[in-house]
Amino acid sequence: MTRSGSSKISSGWQPLAGWSPTPDVLRETLDGGQAFRWTLEPGAAATPPRCLWTGNWSTHCVQLRAGGSGLQWRGTPATTSADLCRYLAHDLDWTALTNSLPWRSDAHLAHCIAAFPDLRILRQPFGETLLGFLCSATKQIVQIKQMVALLAERHGSPILSRSALRAPHSASACRLPTWPELATIPEKDLRACLLGFRARYIAETAKFLAARPGWLDETEALPYPAAKARLMELPGVGEKVADCVLLFGAGKLEAFPVDTWVLKSLARRYGLDGWKPAQVAHFGRTHFGPLAGLAQQYLFSWERKFGGR
DNA sequence: GCACAGGTAGATT
DNA sequence: AATCTACCTGTG
Numbered sequence: 119m120t121r122s123g124s125s126k127i128s129s130g131w132q133p134l135a136g137w138s139p140t141p142d143v144l145r146e147t148l149d150g151g152q153a154f155r156w157t158l159e160p161g162a163a164a165t166p167p168r169c170l171w172t173g174n175w176s177t178h179c180v181q182l183r184a185g186g187s188g189l190q191w192r193g194t195p196a197t198t199s200a201d202l203c204r205y206l207a208h209d210l211d212w213t214a215l216t217n218s219l220p221w222r223s224d225a226h227l228a229h230c231i232a233a234f235p236d237l238r239i240l241r242q243p244f245g246e247t248l249l250g251f252l253c254s255a256t257k258q259i260v261q262i263k264q265m266v267a268l269l270a271e272r273h274g275s276p277i278l279s280r281s282a283l284r285a286p287h288s289a290s291a292c293r294l295p296t297w298p299e300l301a302t303i304p305e306k307d308l309r310a311c312l313l314g315f316r317a318r319y320i321a322e323t324a325k326f327l328a329a330r331p332g333w334l335d336e337t338e339a340l341p342y343p344a345a346k347a348r349l350m351e352l353p354g355v356g357e358k359v360a361d362c363v364l365l366f367g368a369g370k371l372e373a374f375p376v377d378t379w380v381l382k383s384l385a386r387r388y389g390l391d392g393w394k395p396a397q398v399a400h401f402g403r404t405h406f407g408p409l410a411g412l413a414q415q416y417l418f419s420w421e422r423k424f425g426g427r
Numbered sequence: 428g429c430a431c432a433g434g435t436a437g438a439t440t
Numbered sequence: 441a442a443t444c445t446a447c448c449t450g451t452g
Binding site: 255256257258260261264309312313314315316317318394 | 442446447448449450451
């Protein structure tokens with residue numbers, strides 16, 4: 119695995135009021151398939167009483183510590199509390215959002231929510247989320263993390279900090295290559311990052327974006343249906359990837375990605391055996407409503423942890 | 428050795 | 441329009 123970059127972190131621990139996930143739910147949020155750049159520090163247990171996570175997004179490197187008295191964080195000097203709050207979508211009232219899901223008339227959903235209290239949907243940088251999910255086709259989280267780590271390590275610029283400059287030999291985290299940077303990388307170098315056939319998707323998407331400055335930002339700003347249609351113009355982006363990018367990287371909570379776990383969940387718990395992904399997506403949107411993506415995350419987490427196989 | 432893994436796209440029916 | 445299949449490659 120890659121270097122954690124924890125030695126660059128110079129500021130002290132600060133409390134993060136307003137979110138007190140259990141270590142287990144923290145793990146599910148950071149490392150349950152939404153994001154691919156969080157690692158549990160060696161020596162820290164994944165379970166109570168304490169755990170320590172290091173993560174990167176954009177030019178930020180942050181550590182989160184849970185257990186005992188709530189959540190604490192510290193990060194690179196340039197990382198503000200506002201940066202972290204945006205990433206964690208901390209400005210939304212997640213209790214109220216979850217409460218407005220149709221759990222009163224849906225016993226299984228109620229069960230999933232109870233199993234993962236305070237679960238959140240992250241608000242990651244749009245472009246990085248696209249990159250992560252372009253890597254995701256028929257791969258498990260561990261392998262996606264491996265690909266993304268190699269991309270950052272080999273093709274991303276180091277995340278600078280005062281402490282890193284003072285200690286040049288210490289490990290330093292790297293940011294993910296930006297799309298303009300990706301457009302300059304030969305496909306064979308991308309393949310060398312264990313991407314396989316996904317390398318072509320990334321190379322072609324990078325070329326597409328390089329020819330259209332502002333396209334990604336405009337897409338992020340569009341309403342969900344238009345944004346999804348635009349994303350699906352990109353090579354390697356189908357329904358599922360587009361929905362993941364919009365849910366985890368644009369705050370579009372109506373996006374309802376249907377992957378194999380959600381397919382299993384709806385087949386097993388809702389009797390939708392044999393339904394096609396598109397049919398399941400339609401059911402999900404109508405049954406779960408405007409926050410279907412949040413419901414999806416509860417179902418997904420439950421199925422993966424308790425559903426078996 | 429071989430199936431399978433958090434899909435997509437192009438061909439075939 | 442619905443249903444196959446190839447696409448890379450590490451893992452068990």
